[in-house]
Amino acid sequence: MSMREGKSVVGIEEHEVDVLIVGSGGGGAPAARTLATAGLDVLVLEAGPRILPTDLTQRAMDTVRRIYVDKGAQETADGTVQILQGSCVGGSTLVNAEVCFPIPDAVLDEWARDFGVRGMSPDEMKPVFDDVMETIGATEDSRRPLTSISRMAGGFEKLGLALEPPLRNVRGCRGCNYCLTGCAYGCKQSVDRSFLPGALEANATVISDARVETIDVAGGAVREVVARTAHGTLRVRARAVVLACGAIATPLLLQDNGLGGPEVGEHLALHPICGPIGRYATGEGPGKAVVCGYCDDDWDRGYLLEAASIPLDFFATVVPGYGAAHRELARSVDQMSLIACIVRDSTAPGRVTRDRKGKKRIEWSLDAETEAKVRRGMRRVTEIHFAAGATEVILPQLEIVKIRSMAEAKRIDDLPIGPGYFNFLSYHPQGTARMGAVTDLDGRVQGTDNLYVMDTSLFPSPVGVNTQVPVMAVSTLLSRRLAGHLTA
Amino acid sequence: MGPSAAVVAALADTFFPPGPDGPAGSDVVPARLDDLLASLDPADVEELSMAVTLFEMGAVPLHGRRFSRLSAANREIYLGGWMRSRIPIRREVFRQLHHLMKNLYYADPASWSAIGYGGPPIDAERAS
Numbered sequence: 001m002s003m004r005e006g007k008s009v010v011g012i013e014e015h016e017v018d019v020l021i022v023g024s025g026g027g028g029a030p031a032a033r034t035l036a037t038a039g040l041d042v043l044v045l046e047a048g049p050r051i052l053p054t055d056l057t058q059r060a061m062d063t064v065r066r067i068y069v070d071k072g073a074q075e076t077a078d079g080t081v082q083i084l085q086g087s088c089v090g091g092s093t094l095v096n097a098e099v100c101f102p103i104p105d106a107v108l109d110e111w112a113r114d115f116g117v118r119g120m121s122p123d124e125m126k127p128v129f130d131d132v133m134e135t136i137g138a139t140e141d142s143r144r145p146l147t148s149i150s151r152m153a154g155g156f157e158k159l160g161l162a163l164e165p166p167l168r169n170v171r172g173c174r175g176c177n178y179c180l181t182g183c184a185y186g187c188k189q190s191v192d193r194s195f196l197p198g199a200l201e202a203n204a205t206v207i208s209d210a211r212v213e214t215i216d217v218a219g220g221a222v223r224e225v226v227a228r229t230a231h232g233t234l235r236v237r238a239r240a241v242v243l244a245c246g247a248i249a250t251p252l253l254l255q256d257n258g259l260g261g262p263e264v265g266e267h268l269a270l271h272p273i274c275g276p277i278g279r280y281a282t283g284e285g286p287g288k289a290v291v292c293g294y295c296d297d298d299w300d301r302g303y304l305l306e307a308a309s310i311p312l313d314f315f316a317t318v319v320p321g322y323g324a325a326h327r328e329l330a331r332s333v334d335q336m337s338l339i340a341c342i343v344r345d346s347t348a349p350g351r352v353t354r355d356r357k358g359k360k361r362i363e364w365s366l367d368a369e370t371e372a373k374v375r376r377g378m379r380r381v382t383e384i385h386f387a388a389g390a391t392e393v394i395l396p397q398l399e400i401v402k403i404r405s406m407a408e409a410k411r412i413d414d415l416p417i418g419p420g421y422f423n424f425l426s427y428h429p430q431g432t433a434r435m436g437a438v439t440d441l442d443g444r445v446q447g448t449d450n451l452y453v454m455d456t457s458l459f460p461s462p463v464g465v466n467t468q469v470p471v472m473a474v475s476t477l478l479s480r481r482l483a484g485h486l487t488a
Numbered sequence: 489m490g491p492s493a494a495v496v497a498a499l500a501d502t503f504f505p506p507g508p509d510g511p512a513g514s515d516v517v518p519a520r521l522d523d524l525l526a527s528l529d530p531a532d533v534e535e536l537s538m539a540v541t542l543f544e545m546g547a548v549p550l551h552g553r554r555f556s557r558l559s560a561a562n563r564e565i566y567l568g569g570w571m572r573s574r575i576p577i578r579r580e581v582f583r584q585l586h587h588l589m590k591n592l593y594y595a596d597p598a599s600w601s602a603i604g605y606g607g608p609p610i611d612a613e614r615a616s
Contacts, residue, residue: 056610057608057610058608058610059595059608060595061595062595065524065527071524071527071528073532078580079580079583079584176609178608178609311605311608312600312603312604312605313594313595313600313603313605314594316590316594316599316603316605317590317591317594319590322503322564322571322586322589323502323503323505323564323567324507326503326504327504327505327507327602330509330602330603331602331603333604333605334604334605357531359531398571398579398586399572418576419576419579419580420578420579420580420582420583421579423583
């Protein structure tokens with residue numbers, strides 16, 4: 001068992017293993033555990049660094065620059081969506097809000113009905129979700145710090161809605177609320193603290209700071225994978241190669257190597273998040289976790305609401321405007337509360353590709369139906385804030401746009417949400433190497449015998465909930481099949 | 489080459505004017521920007537410099553002088569013009585500057601008391 005840093009690789013190092021896994025996040029780590037515990041020789045290569053709890057500072061910008069892809073500057077070509085992903089051992093699971101949902105039954109049914117997915121029915125997935133939830137500590141106990149949830153709960157209640165504390169992947173959570181900057185106390189059960197230890201115990205090797213560039217395929221079989229480190233090169237031969245770099249980097253790696261066919265990189269869904277901010281007469285103090293409660297409102301509406309509390313240095317950066325008007329608002333940021341509206345994309349019109357200079361290019365736009373959901377969701381959030389006693393609601397625009405009553409909420413219908421007006425966040429890119437199109441139903445890339453994808457790229461339609469448990473479960477299931485195949 | 493220091497200072501002060509509500513933008517942003525630029529790809533630094541230059545020179549046809557040479561009041565009006573512009577590229581430049589200025593400013597502990605933020609608890613826990 002070993003965990004190494006890429007800088008220890010000097011010159012050319014050659015490896016021959018049963019399975020090479022590229023990426024150590026929510027897709028790669030569960031696959032590593034499954035395959036290693038099946039007795040296979042597993043090597044995991046991670047492009048980002050290894051981060052320990054003692055490396056973390058609870059400072060938003062410091063974390064973003066050290067851990068997030070492109071130092072937090074990854075965004076769509078038109079700038080409307082900032083896409084936040086972790087780039088480190090454990091990937092995005094290090095910096096997420098610890099919200100745990102299985103894939104909703106309706107989504108699994110949709111995958112079977114509309115995309116021909118087999119073997120992932122709600123009944124078949126249930127034991128896999130249970131296994132994942134147990135591995136990451138998402139037990140009933142994890143809700144406990146949240147039971148005295150925020151004043152927003154009253155707002156939901158007045159509208160006949162319920163704000164429920166979500167299951168969270170934590171052990172011994174102290175409720176410090178600094179989840180998005182990575183857990184400095186080691187309580188968050190990100191995959192580097194849950195799945196990877198099991199893989200390491202079963203003799204897997206993880207090398208951080210090693211970026212895979214070349215996948216050499218001949219006659220349908222991967223012959224060799226080449227990765228760069230600061231001072232060296234890794235050349236790896238494996239019986240099977242699993243790509244788990246997330247829905248942005250996986251399709252790029254496939255495209256760069258001419259693999260996967262014409263649909264690679266297409267159908268990007270983002271779960272755009274918009275969050276009108278409620279300003280209240282008094283402060284509430286920090287929450288016990290970033291997401292203190294969720295409400296699925298009406299799932300058919302296609303959005304999930306999550307009442308959130310974020311540290312004030314982070315919160316101030318999303319307060320709109322500039323100059324004295326911004327100062328005036330930011331002064332009362334401790335009196336503000338957030339409800340994130342996570343919208344399930346109706347169609348998936350985005351794509352990931354490279355421009356002529358070789359830079360990654362992420363295109364995504366709102367289709368009419370998704371836009372309607374965004375506006376409905378914003379109205380709902382506004383309504384909840386007022387019901388909870390907010391004195392005004394600040395809309396997620398670059399310019400300061402305030403609403404002082406529900407009568408004014410009609411402005412949401414005409415609010416410009418095109419490029420340069422509106423800012424969405426995305427933590428959940430999905431769908432760029434669809435199961436059943438780019439890969440077969442086992443995750444094997446079309447036209448190859450032994451190259452697999454096991455991350456959110458596979459999702460044929462967006463899951464509509466936080467993606468960590470969904471990806472861990474899909475990866476666990478597919479890697480079990482692969483283990484069976486390799487050990488047969 | 490990074491963007492001109494005079495323009496960065498003028499921009500930072502237009503986003504965060506001097507006053508009782510915390511340090512002026514120009515007291516905080518420039519050093520943090522230098523640090524950030526040193527860690528970026530030269531191509532990204534170049535792109536940012538071009539956006540800043542575009543913004544700086546765009547004031548000439550409107551106000552007769554560059555942005556950094558305008559009065560504080562005119563700088564504020566000019567910046568608002570980009571925020572509300574019908575020309576998408578101007579709004580995009582505003583968005584990028586907005587994002588950059590806020591992230592750099594609120595990264596500095598000196599800005600925290602004005603927003604009522606006591607700082608992360610881990611500092612005191614690690615010190616003891």
